Amino acid sequence: MSNERVRVRGLSIFRPIIYGNTAVVLHQNERDVLPTPDHTHRWTVAVRSAASAPDSDVVGGADDLSYFIKRVTFKLHDTYTNPNRISETGWGEFEVQIRVNFVAESGEKAITFYHHLKLHPWTVSGSSEPENPPLDVAAKLGPVHSWQYDEIVFNDPFQSFLNILIAHPPTPLPKNKRKPVPFHTANPASLEASKGGVPEFTQEMEKEEAERLESARKAVIVEQDKWREILIEKEKELSTLQRQLIVE
Secondary structure (H helix, E strand, O other): OOHHHOEOOOOEEEEEEEEEEEEEEOOHHHHHOOOOOOOOEEEEEEEEEOOEOOOOOOOOEOOOOOOOEEEEEEEOOOOOOOOOOOEEEEOOOOEEEEEEEEOHHHOOOOEEEEEEOOOOOOEEOOOOOEEOOOHHHHHHHOOEEEEEEEEEEEEOOEHHHHHHHHHOOOOOOOOOOOOOOOHHHOOOOOHHHHOOOOOOOOHHHHHHHHHHHHHHHHHHHHHHHHHHHHHHHHHHHHHHHHHHHHHO
């Protein structure tokens, strides 16, 4: 067997990506020419490298991912005539299935992400409960960005694929925030706070996300331990009742 097709055991290598969507409100003249005039937004879903090109108006996308990703398929709501699209118009939010296929050299199976399509900027007006602003107000706020950072991890990669990955190192994320945070991580308290242009992922956000995931992991363990203790107590009670029934 060629060394190129031997897996490098004990090694993990990852590539940072983002997936999500951008949405803008359609002007009335744009809606009038659509086959479905009830559509209120134009949106695009995508998978991109996490780093953004300098001064770009696109979230992420500094790196070409085709050296390890062969194909990305987006499965939209079944009401769409062609449900495998990356750009569409619509009026409602729904879950998008994102399937990522890797190049043959990787020897890896496809993976699937799920993203909730976001069209409306949440705002707070006179109460603590978020609400969707009217379309004319939303249009003035600019595009809605909803992006999720993730890392695709390759464990025990083939030597040939590892060589490809090493030859294409990802662009490092900037250390600190240079642009507004992505919409899904923001918690605007007013319409004014919703503004901000094109977001950008940073090392600081990556660290914060890792800390949130670690906190969530610990919380799950605590919850599991709690329910395990409850289950043990219930099993003891059941055992006691069963013995009492036998005696009677």
